[in-house]
Amino acid sequence: MGSCGRSYSLSVKQRDTIAAALPVQDHWLSMSNLDLLLPPLDVGVFFCYKKSPIPHEDSITTPVNLIKKSLAQALAPFYPFAGEVVQNSHGEPELLCNNRGVDFIHAQADVELKNIDLYHPDDSVERKLVTELNCGGLVIGCTFDHRIGDAYSINMFLTAWTEISRSRPISCLPSFRRSMVNPRRPPLMDTVYDSLFVPVSSLPPPRSYLPTNPLVSRIYYIQAKDIDQLQSNSSFNGNPKRSKLLSFIAFLWKIIAECDDGFETCKMGVVVDGRERLEQVNFDKLSLTNTKCFSMQNYFGNVLSIPYGEANSGELKEMALSQVAEMVYKFVSPAMTEEHFRGLIDWVELHRPEPAVAKIYTKTEETDGEAVVVSSGQRFPVESVDFGWGRPDFGSYHFPWGGQTGYVMPMPSVKKNGDWIVYMHLLEKHLDLVETKGRKVFKPLSPSYIGF
Missing domain, CATH: 3.30.559.10 (Chloramphenicol acetyltransferase-like domain)
Incomplete structure (x- = not known):
């Protein structure tokens, strides 16, 4: 160690x-x-x-x-x-x-x-x-x-x-x-999910062009003022006010697009939690004395979808942050509905027992550009993980999953001052860009910041 x-x-x-x-x-x-x-x-x-x-x-x-x-x-x-x-x-x-x-x-x-x-x-x-x-x-x-x-x-x-x-x-x-989270009877087929998920059997065998460079992990912090500035910039010039997370994703997408690696496109995926989307439909359909006991907020399992967008890297570099934020909103918003998750459940049912995987985690063509997935750790309960001697002085996810798609998880700082802690698992060339192009926003985690 x-x-x-x-x-x-x-x-x-x-x-x-x-x-x-x-x-x-x-x-x-x-x-x-x-x-x-x-x-x-x-x-x-x-x-x-x-x-x-x-x-x-x-x-x-x-x-x-x-x-x-x-x-x-x-x-x-x-x-x-x-x-x-x-x-x-x-x-x-x-x-x-x-x-x-x-x-x-x-x-x-x-x-x-x-x-x-x-x-x-x-x-x-x-x-x-x-x-x-x-x-x-x-x-x-x-x-x-x-x-x-x-x-x-x-x-x-x-x-x-x-x-x-x-x-x-x-x-x-x-x-x-x-x-x-059962499928409907009969399940409904919607080919829109073919663009987001893919049966494993349809994937090509591994080829020599697949990159062999391992992804590495880093942890950064972002000050609250810089998060606010990103949100302000993504909502500039009369554009709708975007969330802090969506503004962060747009900023990161622009940084990754700066990589001069010969690929013309760059993909950005976003993990969407479907619990709130499925909540009301379960309350309506369950004839129970106390439906609260069976709320989706208590549901244990996976309730996720990963919509993604793909854009020309050169165009991403030239776009204003507000334009990139609009692109993120357009590919994420269709997944933030009850129908999206019901349809996804049905799509899996119609393909069983053939396993499937999120398409952004796959590389099917030699010309496929780099891809990064952003999840949200804003509910990470670092404040609550008190075993009896006080809350943690630091906490983070650590997800070196072994694939070639990058993974990023922003979460709140234990300081409770609006700062974010950001776990990144990316190719080194992308981390280099984070620390050069994004150096005013992403600051390497240090003992002094934590208070050690």
Whole structure:
């Protein structure tokens, strides 16, 4: 592991498997059609604490023991995380809820938190460790199988886990009611989804032209004033006021288009959460005494779509930010409807058991330009991840997924001052552009910014 250019030793103190505290009868839980669009990927998160409580020598309630105990309790209502993803008779992934448990690794690192280089998380962050530091600090890293749940579901689990640790009731119990995202009968075919998703069997075999340069991760911060300025610029000259996230996406798209790599086009994808879009239709159709118990806000699983736009790189460079923001709005807005998600669920149903994948994650032609996907971590519950000794001093996603499509996740700073933390997993040539063309906006994360 690396720390500000220096290496340090990390030793594993204990390896455990943590099962749900309550018995779980073995059973199968089907994947929804929207889950089936996800390949086997792990999503990582990590949290840094300057100080955790130092127990008396005779105390068994150490921070690590408290984390383990509350994890076992949290896995009871969130039992899919303690199971396994296996193939069913149709060759599709399915959840075997058998309480196999989750791996828990307790480690000790010979370093202080202020010397860990979080700007380069690939080198400094181990994603599946609870690591105690010399300074009395603690780093908690977790990974989750994306096929089981999206970021919203992970956030729900993290909040519940820490509520249990603080002996508080769970504020949002998960619902695994797959009927909330069932296809219509009969499903309706709409070829518009052929432009957004593609059956895996129709993809060409890997070719030598595919780039071999690995993507790397960096973490930046953006000050609130710069976010406001981007929003102002994207709404310039009488244009409709755009959201801060949409303005950020437009700015990043222009930067990526600056790459002089021989490709004429550049793609930008945006992750859209469909929960709010599907909420009302479920309330209308479910004849239940208390529909709130089955709200989409409690739904655990994947409810995502990834619309994208493709534009000529040269034209993107010359466009005003407001023009690029208008382009982003035009390809994202059709996906922000209930009908879009109902249609997508039907599209998957009509292609089963053939697996499919978001088209922006694929490269089907030699002339295909570079692609980046932006998700939104604005609901990242860094404020809430308090196990009993205070909120984290820093937290971030860490998603080095291994493909060739870039991934960017902006999330709020724990400072609560309007700043953003931005996790980026991009080709190095794109990160170079971020730090040159975008240097006034993107600032490398430093210990001084965090307050270490």
